[in-house]
Amino acid sequence: MSTEDTPPAAGGENSSDDTPETTARRRRSPLIAASVAAAVLLAGGGAAYWASSASGGGESGAGARPEGGPPPLALDGHAQETGSHNGIAPGEPDPRGAGYRAAAKLPEGPASAPVHQPRGEVSQEAVARLAKALDLPGKVRSDGDSWKVGGLTRDARSPVLEVAKGGSGAWTYSQYGTPGGTGCAETAPKGGGSGSQASGPGCPGGDTSAQNDSSTKDAVSPEKAKQAAQPVLEALGQNNAELDASGLSGAVRTVSANPVIGGLPTYGWQSDIRIGSDGQVVGGSGQLARPVKGDTYPVQSAEKTLERLNAAHRGANSGIGGCATAEPQKKQGTDATSVEPCAGNAAARKPVDVTGAVFGLSAQYVDGRQALVPSWLYKVQRTGGGTVTHPAVDPKYVKNGDGGAPSGPAQPPSSGKPSEPSGKAGAMGLESYEVSADGKSLKLHFWGGVCSTYSATAEQTGKSVKAEVIGKDKKPNQICVKMAKQFTQTVPLEKPLAGRDVIDASTGKEVPAAK
Structure with a gap:
């Protein structure tokens, strides 16, 4: 990636908008510093997301509408950023801890660019087109805040497509149905977080890779995978x-698609389409809503924006210190992530070199709603890239x-950790049970992540x-690529079950017997 290039116009298929202004930027003098309270590091798609939040509020200073300009952008978690370097040269290492350092000349970029945001609800017709592309029969039906197609079998293991009606139109598809039963909804919740997590107990977040653990040699080629994904992309x-079709999990190859909108590359708005060894689509997730061009805002250079990113990082050193605490997704093309866990204190860590930058749009939250905001996409030099x-x-x-x-960018739906019910933290939703042959123990079946260990307890009455099954991370605060699979935990019975109900203590609901 050249550090001087701006992204080529690619005929934004999701928008007929013009590309941003590319007139030369007038150098701006540094603004007076405003305090930055915190920074959050989220990992996803082989990259690190930084976001800052500021103390205070109001319309003075940052956020005050300059006369004749566009309305203030209600960018969640980025109030009153100023880019103050506090005596540190732009791009140079901060003696108070690791940050980002420009290792090459960074581009100026355009003078202004528009925000893009979905409007209205996703139509039933759009869902029907997607279902047809997935070769999924059945009518589109309304289910609360979602559209659904398929998934009507009693065990919820038939192919199912689910699309959020509002927001970005987050969609998930699984050829194997909804693990965890019909109470497992896989639409992306408001606020994003670390991927599209299910709202019901025991849901594995739409990761179908656990359904196919055969050798990678059985996977289709990247070219065939891209060809198989084309109807869905259309x-x-x-x-x-x-x-990018380099992602592999067993014999399942993932095609990741990053749309070009308004002539700009996007980050955080990707679609992931998983292709099985037979060349069929076995799963997928992404955004169905098409962002519409909104107000145009003045933007800063890559150097100035990097300065603000480092200011946000300095504010975080009293807390998380830039460590990757959120569960990252797999880096495209590998089974690892590009985000390294932190070690030692902040002063001992070295700054990360920024080797290039491209102007584009990143997924953020604007007044609680997902949007694509003009951003700099920095290429960083570290293990695995990113x-x-x-x-x-x-x-x-x-x-x-x-x-x-939350403070930070919106996350694209993708493989995530199994969700937890709204009750006790770490409790896993129980899918079914069976009694051992001797009648002295109860086998509890549930979906969980491979990065956790589980323990089961039972309160027995007449x-x-x-x-209840409780999960704990095997190695807290360390990076682990989570993949869902079905687990079984056994608890002893004080006396034969003899018709007694088995209740999930975390939800209060009856657990069905395994078939």
Whole structure:
């Protein structure tokens, strides 16, 4: 990636918008420092996301609308950024801890660029087109905040497509149905977080890789995988997206598609389509809504934005210190991640070199709603490579959003960790049970992640057995690529079950007997 190039116009298939202005930027003098309270590092798709939040509020300073300019951008978690370097030269290492250092000249970029955001609800017709591309029969039906196709069998193991009606239109498809039963909904929750997690207990977040653990030698070629994914990409309006088919999990090859919108590359808005060894689509996830061009905002250079990113990082050193605490997704093309865990104190860590930057759009939250915001996409030099993004909108035009979304960018739906019920932390939703042949123990079946260990307990009365399975990370605070699989835990019975109900203690619901 050249450090001087701006991204080529690629005829945004999701928008007919013009490309941003590319006139030369006038150098801006540094703004007065405003305090940055915290930074959050989220990992996803082989990259690190940085986001900052500021103390205070109001419309003075950052977020105050300059006369004649666009309305303040309610960018959640980025209020009152100023880019103050506090006496540290832009791009140079911070003596207070690791940060990012420009190892090459960074581009100026355009003077302004528009925000893109989905509007309205995803139509039933759009869902039907996607279902047809997936070769999924059945009518589109409404299910609360989602559209659904398929998944009507009693055991919920038939192919199912689910699409959120609002927001980005987050969609998930599994050829193997919904692991965990019909109570496992896989739509992306408001606020994003670390991927598309299910809202029901015991859901593995749509990862179908656990269904096929055969050798990678059985996987189709990248070219065939891309060809198999084309009908789905066309239904999504992303047939001209940048494709990467290097991801492998057993014999399942993942085609990752990053759409080009308004002539700019995107980050965090990708679709992942998983192709089985027979060349058929076995799973997928992404965004069905098509972002629409909104207000245009002045943007800052790659150097100035990097300065603000480091300011956010300095504010974090009193807390998490830039360590990767969120569960990262797999880096495309490998079974590892590009984010390294932190070791030692902040002063002992070396800054990460930034070797290039491209101007584009990154997925963020604007007043609680997902949007694509003008950003710099930095190429960083570390093990496995990677990309770091930060919004480029001039802080004078940014105010703190109150939409309730977390500080940080929106995450694309992808393989995530199994969700937990709303009760006790770490409790896993129970899918079914069976009694041992001698009648002295109860086998509890559930879906969980390979990065955790599990223990089971049971409270036994004359009318019921209340069972619970608790999961704990094997290695807390360390990177682990989670993959869902079915587990079984056994608890002893004080006396034969003899018709007593088995209750999931974490949800209070009855657990069905295994068939």
